[in-house]
Amino acid sequence: MIQGLAILSFSFLLGMWSGELLGSWLGINANVGGVGFAMIFLLLSKEYLSKKGWWKSDLEFGIEFWNKLYIPVVIAMAASLNVKSALSSGTLAILAGIIPVFLAFWVFKILIKNLPSSHE
């Protein structure tokens, strides 16, 4: 179990580091795609270890636990967002926070319709 968690942690740290490096290379003070890189490292590690025959279901359990914990984390996050100040920071914040989202839903619908390859 703990080995699986270690693989997850390793991928996470490596990915975050790549994100920071890419950010500073681009000259901005932000992590660019750290989570994405970490996910790719995790998938690559799994692929490599499976090929070697070292991947066991026990390893996966340590990762699966965090996978399942994901929704509870999101719930905790939602409860600790600054909802009140977001709603009270004025009409513009509410309009500029909501209207573009609807626009983006519409753009998404058009994009998906015109790129049927994504329907797999």
Add this chain to the structure above:
Amino acid sequence: MNELTQVLDKNGLIVAFLLVGLLTWLTDLFSKKVLKSRIPGSAIAIFLALFFGYLGGVVAGGEKGLADINLFKGLSVLGGSMFRDFAIVATAIGASFLLIRKSGLLGLISLILGIAVFFISGVALAWVMGYRDAVSLCTIGAGACTYIVGPVTGGALGASSEVIALSIGTGVVKTIAVTIFTPIFAKKIGLESPGSAMAFGGIMGTSSGVAAGLAATDPKLVPYGAVTATFYTGLGCLVCPSLFYLLISALLS
């Protein structure tokens, strides 16, 4: 009683586990028995959590919603960016690398499209509400991307603190809007496959909103949406204070 408060105070994270566990247990029950599973329990739980976050803000007046009340402070640890990102990465274990690679181009297109849509409409709305200087317009437009891109852009351009606060507020409203509306519109807009989830993550951008919205729609789609959304904030921080600012100031003069 004093001893209990002490225990709860010392073990905030554990209290958060208990609270979230209780909440999901109740919402799952409610979803199954009352709504016949038409709305997933997790969607109700996330929505309720937002509502509690609002109440927490009203009662405590802080910046962390419910987590500003001492008893609930562990929620900001459990829901903090470290656990959030760690758990998102763990969801990749259920994703297929092949699918991600195949949808790479779609993801890239959607990222560029997404940042442009949010920035332009944010700027347009700020213009309508009476802002005329390029710095404020740009900062609010960036805030419409995410609540991180807004202050980063505002800081880089030297925007006033009210405008920066406004851009953060805009970004948080966006996160909440994406969380709430994603499960409602998912079927209507064709958000049902891993590929479309990747495009969705790229267009919507806000990692927390996309992740929460997809979790409420179909947890299997979360890793695909997250893998593209994670590039959005970084890309936004890159283009908003530079390329987009130059374009806006060129348009204004």
